[in-house]
Amino acid sequence: MEINEKIAIDHGLKKDEFKKICELLKRTPNITELGIFSAMWNEHCSYKSSRLHLKKLPTKGKRVIQGPGENAGVIDIDDGDAIVFKIESHNHPSFIEPYQGAATGVGGIMRDVFTMGARPIANLNSIHFGSPQNKKTKNLLRGVVHGIGGYGNCMGIPTVAGQTSFDSSYNGNILVNAMTLGLVKKDKIFYSKAAGLDKPVIYVGSKTGRDGIHGASMASASFDEKIEEKKPTVQVGDPFTEKLLLEACLELMSGDSVIAIQDMGAAGLTSSSIEMASKGNLGIEINLNKVPCRESKMTPYEIMLSESQERMLIVLENGKEDLAKKIFDKWNLDFAIIGKTTNTKNIELYFDNKQVAKIPINTLVENSPMYDRKWKKTKLPKKNKIKKETLTKLNIKDLLKKILSHPNISSKEWIWQQYDHTVMGDTIQKPGGDSGVVRVHGTNKAVATTVDSSAVYCWAHPLTGGKQVVCESWRNLISVGATPIAITNCLNFGSPENEDNMGEFVECVEGIREACEYLKFPVVSGNVSFYNQTKEVGIKPTPAIGGVGLIKDYNQMITMDFKEINNLVLIIGKTEGHLDQSLFARSILDEKNGPPPEINLFNEKNNGETLLQLIDNNLIKSAHDISLGGIATAISKMCIKSNKGFEFNKMNHLMSEIEYLFSEDQGRYIIEINPKNFKKVTEILEKNSVHFDELGKIIDNFMIVNQMTKVTIDELKSYNKNWLDNYMSS
Amino acid sequence: MKSSVITFPGSNCDRDMDVALKKFGFNNQMVWHNDNELPKGDLVILPGGFSYGDYLRCGSVASKSKIMKSVIDFANSGGLVMGICNGFQILVETGLVPGVLLRNKYLEFICKNVFVKIDNKDNPYFKNLDKEVLELHIAHNEGNYFCTNDQLKEIEDNNQIAIYYSNEKGQTYEKDNPNGSTKNIAGIFNKRKNVLGMMPHPERMIDKYLSGEDGSLFFKNLIKNIK
Numbered sequence A: 001m002e003i004n005e006k007i008a009i010d011h012g013l014k015k016d017e018f019k020k021i022c023e024l025l026k027r028t029p030n031i032t033e034l035g036i037f038s039a040m041w042n043e044h045c046s047y048k049s050s051r052l053h054l055k056k057l058p059t060k061g062k063r064v065i066q067g068p069g070e071n072a073g074v075i076d077i078d079d080g081d082a083i084v085f086k087i088e089s090h091n092h093p094s095f096i097e098p099y100q101g102a103a104t105g106v107g108g109i110m111r112d113v114f115t116m117g118a119r120p121i122a123n124l125n126s127i128h129f130g131s132p133q134n135k136k137t138k139n140l141l142r143g144v145v146h147g148i149g150g151y152g153n154c155m156g157i158p159t160v161a162g163q164t165s166f167d168s169s170y171n172g173n174i175l176v177n178a179m180t181l182g183l184v185k186k187d188k189i190f191y192s193k194a195a196g197l198d199k200p201v202i203y204v205g206s207k208t209g210r211d212g213i214h215g216a217s218m219a220s221a222s223f224d225e226k227i228e229e230k231k232p233t234v235q236v237g238d239p240f241t242e243k244l245l246l247e248a249c250l251e252l253m254s255g256d257s258v259i260a261i262q263d264m265g266a267a268g269l270t271s272s273s274i275e276m277a278s279k280g281n282l283g284i285e286i287n288l289n290k291v292p293c294r295e296s297k298m299t300p301y302e303i304m305l306s307e308s309q310e311r312m313l314i315v316l317e318n319g320k321e322d323l324a325k326k327i328f329d330k331w332n333l334d335f336a337i338i339g340k341t342t343n344t345k346n347i348e349l350y351f352d353n354k355q356v357a358k359i360p361i362n363t364l365v366e367n368s369p370m371y372d373r374k375w376k377k378t379k380l381p382k383k384n385k386i387k388k389e390t391l392t393k394l395n396i397k398d399l400l401k402k403i404l405s406h407p408n409i410s411s412k413e414w415i416w417q418q419y420d421h422t423v424m425g426d427t428i429q430k431p432g433g434d435s436g437v438v439r440v441h442g443t444n445k446a447v448a449t450t451v452d453s454s455a456v457y458c459w460a461h462p463l464t465g466g467k468q469v470v471c472e473s474w475r476n477l478i479s480v481g482a483t484p485i486a487i488t489n490c491l492n493f494g495s496p497e498n499e500d501n502m503g504e505f506v507e508c509v510e511g512i513r514e515a516c517e518y519l520k521f522p523v524v525s526g527n528v529s530f531y532n533q534t535k536e537v538g539i540k541p542t543p544a545i546g547g548v549g550l551i552k553d554y555n556q557m558i559t560m561d562f563k564e565i566n567n568l569v570l571i572i573g574k575t576e577g578h579l580d581q582s583l584f585a586r587s588i589l590d591e592k593n594g595p596p597p598e599i600n601l602f603n604e605k606n607n608g609e610t611l612l613q614l615i616d617n618n619l620i621k622s623a624h625d626i627s628l629g630g631i632a633t634a635i636s637k638m639c640i641k642s643n644k645g646f647e648f649n650k651m652n653h654l655m656s657e658i659e660y661l662f663s664e665d666q667g668r669y670i671i672e673i674n675p676k677n678f679k680k681v682t683e684i685l686e687k688n689s690v691h692f693d694e695l696g697k698i699i700d701n702f703m704i705v706n707q708m709t710k711v712t713i714d715e716l717k718s719y720n721k722n723w724l725d726n727y728m729s730s
Numbered sequence B: 001m002k003s004s005v006i007t008f009p010g011s012n013c014d015r016d017m018d019v020a021l022k023k024f025g026f027n028n029q030m031v032w033h034n035d036n037e038l039p040k041g042d043l044v045i046l047p048g049g050f051s052y053g054d055y056l057r058c059g060s061v062a063s064k065s066k067i068m069k070s071v072i073d074f075a076n077s078g079g080l081v082m083g084i085c086n087g088f089q090i091l092v093e094t095g096l097v098p099g100v101l102l103r104n105k106y107l108e109f110i111c112k113n114v115f116v117k118i119d120n121k122d123n124p125y126f127k128n129l130d131k132e133v134l135e136l137h138i139a140h141n142e143g144n145y146f147c148t149n150d151q152l153k154e155i156e157d158n159n160q161i162a163i164y165y166s167n168e169k170g171q172t173y174e175k176d177n178p179n180g181s182t183k184n185i186a187g188i189f190n191k192r193k194n195v196l197g198m199m200p201h202p203e204r205m206i207d208k209y210l211s212g213e214d215g216s217l218f219f220k221n222l223i224k225n226i227k
Helices: A005-010 A015-025 A031-041 A091-096 A098-114 A137-155 A227-233 A239-253 A268-279 A300-305 A321-330 A388-392 A396-404 A455-460 A462-479 A499-519 A583-587 A601-616 A630-642 A657-662 A675-687 A713-729 B014-023 B066-076 B086-094 B149-157 B214-226
Strands: A064-066 A073-076 A081-089 A119-129 A159-166 A175-185 A200-205 A258-263 A283-287 A311-316 A334-342 A346-351 A354-360 A427-429 A436-439 A446-452 A483-492 A523-529 A542-551 A568-572 A622-625 A645-648 A669-673 A692-699 A702-706 A709-712 B002-007 B027-032 B043-046 B080-084 B100-102 B110-118 B133-140 B144-146 B161-166 B185-189 B195-198
Touching (some): A031 A268, A031 A354, A073 A483, A073 A523, A081 A446, A081 A483, A081 A542, A091 A175, A098 A239, A119 A137, A119 A436, A119 A542, A137 A159, A137 A239, A137 A713, A159 A446, A175 A446, A175 A542, A200 A239, A200 A321, A239 A258, A239 A321, A258 A268, A268 A283, A268 A300, A268 A311, A268 A346, A300 A346, A311 A321, A321 A334, A396 A657, A396 A702, A455 A462, A455 A542, A462 A499, A462 A542, A483 A499, A568 A601, A568 A675, A583 A630, A601 A669, A601 A675, A630 A713, A669 A675, A702 A713, A709 A713, B002 B014, B014 B214, B043 B066, B043 B086, B066 B086, B086 B100, B086 B195
Parallel strands (some): A283 A346, B002 B027, B002 B043, B080 B195
Antiparallel strands (some): A200 A311, A200 A334, A258 A311, A283 A334, A427 A436, A436 A446, A483 A542, A568 A669, A622 A669, B100 B144, B110 B133, B110 B161, B161 B185, B185 B195
């Protein structure tokens, strides 16, 4: 077949990219080579629009063992233990085929983690759907939840936290971001860098089939009406095989046979072989006839581009082949020696005794395109003037009902009850709290983890939004008594070729950078997903941040349920009454303009660190950060979780009661303390110049907001619990 | 007290069970599905998970694996065999306990705490337990116990029902039935009461930081009964 510009364009390459390929090769590529270039140079694999900006993120810290660039990031949690973690998107396939798309997203991220030698100990997910009224939403939600559960439950890894939101901007492009944490000994971490010549290259796991061909290219393009035709590009998952692969790989890695290991994720055999060789500054030679295939007559092109799941590529020490084969035989997995490392710095492929591709590896990696895309700055919107009369007309009980049953606030129990969150016997904080917490097996330590995003804030002002998401992650970790260590990010945006979308990306990244740098909360891994766009309409910018923190002694872990009647409740951080972009303003007043709440990084850090100091001194009974829905929502949730009531003190602020209850000012936490510790607590707060308010006290059975407003806990529960249950069964 | 936990390909509660057994004083050994012989011992456990990926039917492939021949012999000779969750599914596939486990009524995986009422204490598993109702944890997709009317009559006549899904007070209403099981059945014995299959996971309830501690009561009592 004669390769020309049109075929290159059909592969998702641009005209000038095809020209560059021909120049680099000094000839026209054949079809297999073109396929390889298109797989390596697409947005998903090459980060060509984002690389320039991602470089600015802080990636180092005293606990960082491995930053971005590997299969996952690694942080030190003392005593020779390390946590390996990463988040990844599987948005495009999940919209086309929700069950398999979501399932293979979960499978892929777990492989990234155990590739490094770590046993996965916790899964999380951040999933975003179109408006509940959109006719596709319900089935997509059901399919995604079944897919996530189907894969994670079978693997026996608990799903301990997550986030679900609904917004019409996701009507044509849902988001499915999956995150995994794994535990490894610091001296047993495996990397993807090949080393040494003539080392055997081993293929293990499932056989290669025709599924998922061009999956990564599909994820690098916008959707249009022909979307259904793309179904064959979605991979099919088999969690049982992955469970076997996990056990077999960990068994092999407990010895000293493995030089380098890389999972076959996006762009399958192509990207895994090229990445290992590239990092080791080596060449690689593969005999494609040796690759275990599921279907007959697969061509070199198909074998190289298949995204069949549950496969790994390993560079072994010489002479360890038999030992390795024995382990994979025990677990009934395919094992094949398919090639070797070379000193040519080329990837050379053979099929039926003929060379079918020869490409210098640097042309695929270092010489891949990098773009400085045009982008537009977003101005900080003007504040809205909400009339006092509008607010005083509203009934607080009515508002509580509306806010607590709002799709984005309502209880997500219907979702997380379908995820096994207790397997492995170390989950000590389940979904539904500020962070999921799992113990480090057999120790007094625990790891807290959370995943967050605030698309509305990012849409209104990307710079502030980017900062806010990082701060929210930081707060969620602190609220359970964990010291925040590092984050992973999944940056979900529209088309980078659109100046507005690109601007959102650039400024969100800048916000993330500022916050991470200030809070010393580095980014150790991540993923970018562009082209979340159908025709001309992109999603709201949705960077999802996955945070990880350490609890040194889990006896000191904090939960958000109120503990004891008559205990006092304070608010740390100042309430200014900022309503713009709050859930209240958007859903009750239908006011969509205005700036998001401001982020003050000094206060954020100071408030958080002071709360950790209070927790260290055993002065905190329960804590919860204040976010979407403001104080009223936060207190309601604490009541619901504990079956206890709350009485607000008489409010004596300049702002209206509604501004006080529903505003979303940042950097705030609710804390419960024993009255006898009031002096000790307030002294510490004052010493650290932390603003606090006395909010009220814990009582039985009722939430009493003021003389007019008294709500039973059962009422609060029904407001909060029923929406999703009813929606899914209607 | 010696126990064995069998690991099948796809088992994923085998380690949790090992941790629990050791915590309460068992000398436990892990046994690979492809072994021929069971080590000598007092108790064999088929753990939870997705043996063979639940392919064909949950538990059906595992019930035919090599080690199961000696597990079945051990059970038939009166040895204690307990199947939890996927282990229960394997037990029904072997025919050691009657009935089948169907897909949950609402077609969804369920992971949550439940209460179970102990029906029968005249057996080595629940004898001397000083509670009538336990709070345990379930996590399954196929726990909907079903048997024919004739089987049910026989099971009831022989007092083979071990535990029912119930409320906190031990009342067995339909609303306390999480998965549609016939008569709220959560666990069942063979005729001799040396083989127990149940859906709830006692091994997930063994310290105050987990979902609860009633699993501890169960294991403490079990080891006393075996001694």
